[in-house]
Amino acid sequence: MSPSAAARQIAPPANGLSSHAGIYHYDQVDRDFLKERVEQFRRQVARRLAGELTEDEFKPLRLMNGLYLQLHAYMLRIAVPYGILTSRQVRQFGVIARQYDKGFGHFTTRQNLQFNWIKLVDVPAILDLLAEVDMHAIQTSGNCIRNVTSDQFAGVASDEVVDPRHYAEILRQWSTLHPEFSFLPRKFKIAITGSSADRAAICIHDVGLIAKRDAEGAVGFEVYVGGGLGRTPFIAKKLRDFLPEDELIAYLEAVLRVYNAYGRRDNIYKARIKILVHELGIDTFRDEVEAEFARMPVAQYRLEPAILDGIRARFASQPYEVLEPISGVLARARLEDHAFNRWVRTNVAAHRQPGYAIATITLKPAGGIPGDVSAEQMDVIADLADRYSFGEIRVTHEQNLVLAHVRQDDLPALWKALADIGFGEANSGLITDIIACPGLDYCALANARSIPLAQRISERFADLDRQHDIGELKIKISGCINACGHHHVGHIGILGVDKKGVEAYQLTLGGSAAEVGAIGDIMGPALSADETLDAIDAVVGVYLDRRQDGERFLDTLARIGHTPFKDKVYAAH
């Protein structure tokens, strides 16, 4: 570490939280609330253990606190509101991983963290440890409004129009133990972004919000509804083009009320809002929402400017230095070190602040398990965040981490430190940057294993020269039709199925969760794991043969159609 880097290290304030991380800073009321919530759950666990609650009654209560019963153990899913963490919080994950799990944690497509080897009796103690750092597992599961997700580049992206974090925090508070919407027909996921590029997969959420500005500069929201994956995938439909900022909560209440009253409760597979929107049609659904909205005492639900100011005031701003927009240190390092230059190309994004950059830490080393981080790695990442990014760490829905405020001058040192813990891979957005659900290794719902397949693909394509030649190509793997691995929107999607008692994989092509979302088309009959690896090779081969200048995989697929790919994959069968 250079002397200047040491001088910039941020001393943790008395409460132990890095003061500059772009999170909402809890006040005493938030902490009192969390303490009460932990006590409430502690009593629920005690009642269950004493037989006063049946498992049927306890299940929704534990789910609303993020606790699942999986194949081998309980899984505890910890909420990371809109994916932003402090270094202190990440260190606390490490403490829990060592003490109560097998020494690692798993970041998920919902920007959350899961511990997969938890004992029920330990959960209240773990929740105490989380509460120490203003964290919890509230509403990471259950038929309620789930933890809100957002753009991992919120507040720093060069293409951002409106910072979505403050609205995400408002949604977090509003949805916390909402008295009316805690027993919905099914789970309800809200995602919000404020950029033209959609990094939050708005189109596959129950409600997707795009914060934007009108001609006068006033903030409002483009509102989408009814997106989702699972066995009946839908791309969300537009509900409102411009919802004024102060009506956000009132309007969402109206959407939820219509859903709670009319969403199907007779069939768990038809209970999501996407089915209601599909069955009613978007126009009728909109009429119902607008009718409810018109009846509401909207003034009570209005987000006054003072409320927004109050929320904004609890976000620390980052003490950026005034820097030259172009870093000579960075430019020289890129020239001198090919491997570093390659990492910058894939894993570093433009920052709105001159002289700074956004660094993505892909948790996808060759042959690794997507999203898994050991306690030791967590400690190092927390230290790096303190040293280089104001003590802040972000989680992406692609199961990666982000240091969002790195001086361009510091990128070479950061990359070396990441490489030392196995996370220096220059593969963000490339073929080995795979999303995978936990699959049959952990999950009670899965038909097939996801993780070993992801590891084998990652090994097969480990050659970075080849990966960079292939360019942007997103593989997403789900171990069953519930689609936690987002296979429907993978450029290449892989779905685990049970073929007469044998694990098999069905491939889809052409999905996307970007601005223009699309559900992929099934290629053909399901394949074995070995055949799947060869099929991916074959698909990549067709793309490399047929691509024209500058075409990404999806561009070539759109131009030449699916047939050449199918022919190649199934030629050998």
Add this chain to the structure above:
Amino acid sequence: MPLIETGKLVDDAWVRLGDDDALPAADVPVIVSLARFHKDRDTLVGRNGGLGIWLASSQHPRDIADHLADFALVALDFPKFRDGRGFTIARELREHLGYRGVIRAVGHTLPDQYLALVRCGVTQVEIPEGRDPALWAHALTEISTAYQVSVAGPLSMARLSRHKKTEHAA
């Protein structure tokens, strides 16, 4: 079944009347289905005892909107505790229809839902036989912060960021 109001066991004077049951003495308050109400409306509203209406979770408050003045009590059925439609129905009765009578949750609810029921405008809850009523009393005290508007207060979003202790009594 035992009846809870503001966290305490209270006597239940009301009789749930089946659609074919004979009417009890004129001063005994009765709860009837919507079908029975429509069939015997003149007789039912002319009695001295109070009149209550029973709504299934699939029925809609607008079905009774024109007759709300006839009812001293609305009973909302929870066929399973996971069926959360009653929360929206209760809130709608209070917020949109201005109903000020008793709203009673009947059927299967958990003490863990009691506070939310109260915040949505429910005043009484039937609890299963053999359950400890102290759990319901305790449930009202478990969480003292409310982050959102509800018909039992608070009535403005101002508490979203500057929240204070909430008045939970309905």
